[in-house]
Amino acid sequence: MLSCSGIVLHAGKTNKNAFKALIAAEYTGVKVELVRDFEMGVSNKAPEFLKMNPIGKVPVLETPDGPIFESNAIARYVTRLKADNPLFGSSLIEYAHIEQWIDFASMEVDANIARWFYPRLGLTVYLPPVEEAAISALKRALSALNTHLASNTYLVGHSVTLADIIMTCNLGMGFSKILTKSFTSEFPHVERYFWTMVNQPNIHKILGEVKQAESVPPVQSAKKPSQPKQPANPKAKDESKKEAKKEVAKPKAEEAGEEEEEAPKPKPKNPLDLLPPSKMILDEWKRLYSNTKTNFREVAIKGFWDMYDPEGYSLWFCDYKYNDENTVSFVTLNKVSGFLQRMDLVRKYAFGKMLVIGSEPPYKVKGLWLFRGEEIPQFVIDECYDMELYEWKKVDLSDDVQKERVNQMIEDHEPFEGEALLDAKCFK
Template identity: 75%
Template sequence: MALVLHAGRTNKNALKVLLVAEYCEVDIELVKNFQMGVSNKTPEFLKMNPLGKVPVLETPDGPIFESNAIARYVARLNADNPIYGTSLIEYAHIEQWIDFATTEIDPNICQWFYPRAGYSLYNPQAEEDAIKLLKRALGALNTHLETNTYLVGHGITLADIIMICNLYLGFIRLMTKSFTSEFPHVERYFWTMVNQPNFCKVMGNVEQTESVHPLQSQISTQSKLKEPLKEPKKEAKKQSINSMIEDSEPFNGEALLDVKCFK
């Protein structure tokens, strides 16, 4: 059977797998019409991952869940590709930066984003702490990238793919130019990576957010303010006893931001 990935195409963790597949020339079929909150709650999906989390990769030998494990599996399918390093020390450094991206970058971006998007309870102090820890991690990453184009060696590895996918949510939802300008080498690194042909093919055009994603409560308030309004009734000119009093046409409110879950 073909390798089948269960996830939405915009899921940042699915992007890891699809990018590795591009670099390793591995064919992966993205399941059609995947709907978060529906497709991952079916009995068939829960047999593959009892927690209902995405992505899940179906393989001839059985399903695999957890995005980093899936990415590692796909990377090893093509032994001739140096994406996983060419020596034991390179392999160790790749694993080092995968852990760094997973424990220092990703959780702090998620702790910042998910409460604002309404997926968990918003706590201002928790957000402040997450931003502080994220800046600490970005500072360390910035120092490393001051003298390195890539995380390991002289080419793109699995570490770069996972790092960029974990930074992706921050760049498109939270980290404005004024925020990331404190980390110029991280900026250079991110835009260099996402403009590589394989990244463009999988991720499309990536644009940095111009503002921090608003709180869900702010979105709700804006929505109420933009509900169609009616002008006060005005008395029409008295031309006859059948003169009519009409309401003006309501204006059209702007579409609210389409918030997508990247879990």
């Protein structure tokens, strides 16, 4: 080990950005001490830490000459501690290519993995179009990387460089958290490269055993923002003083009663429950739909129109606004599944069909919905953010073409509007 005392890395033990410097240190033969008992959200908010990095991000490298932040800069510094370090290549062009792949690993791979993964954890706002764009960009990056690795064992030259270290750390979060085998199998050379790299002794020493994610994490429920505090109202203060005086005069028996828990208030009725009764019994239609296995058009479709009550229910077409971004089949299907899950709040009052259309990307997403009432329920618009991702059009039942379109969507008619169905999902 090179003698470089006083180099301390401030980060948690599982921080993948800290791994870059620690692995570089192993290859370089430099002793980098990882600070003990680092607690994210506490240690990085301490005054002494903020002196090293005013915005409180990790990792930070403490050196005898001053602190360094930004993980790639830290890894470069550690690598430079050894003169003519092969981690930076053996020529000017190799050095340039190493820097090229470091930028690629950060801006094309790491950034898009994060844009896909973090919203699913609830760390940032989850928006399906943003996720779709992130996955599409990530696939484009991995495709380029796969092509390069088809004829190269390492990113640059014939041995491990700093570019490989940073790329492996960035891919590591993806492989272990969100990139399932079904996803990475499209990029066999990337798979070969990653598993080769994580089993290099100096890298394995820092990363340990890496297991590939078995499934994509579900989207975490977004927390409702807390209500802002109302500004102080002088009149309210005066009234509260008056109320306080009144309470002083309360009998003791009444005071004792107030210590008991307040009885729960009755749950307010859903506005749809207050509508005039309808001749259409939604559950009867759902049973007919589910139980009809043959002669669907003659039995189920005919039964639907016999039951349908245009005064008590309404039919709506929906078309996804961002079909050009539906370039990944399983992501598009997951997007629709997530929408249906979030529509659970209206299950008692609705029936829906969602079609994913096309034999190749970009896929089209179209739907048909039956809602209680003559309009889309307002509470659904307010509480299910997916609604704004679709264009909604009320079905005109006087138009035979629209009515036939309803029939075809209910029965999963294929081809639909001249195209194959990738999938059809039912909400009932």
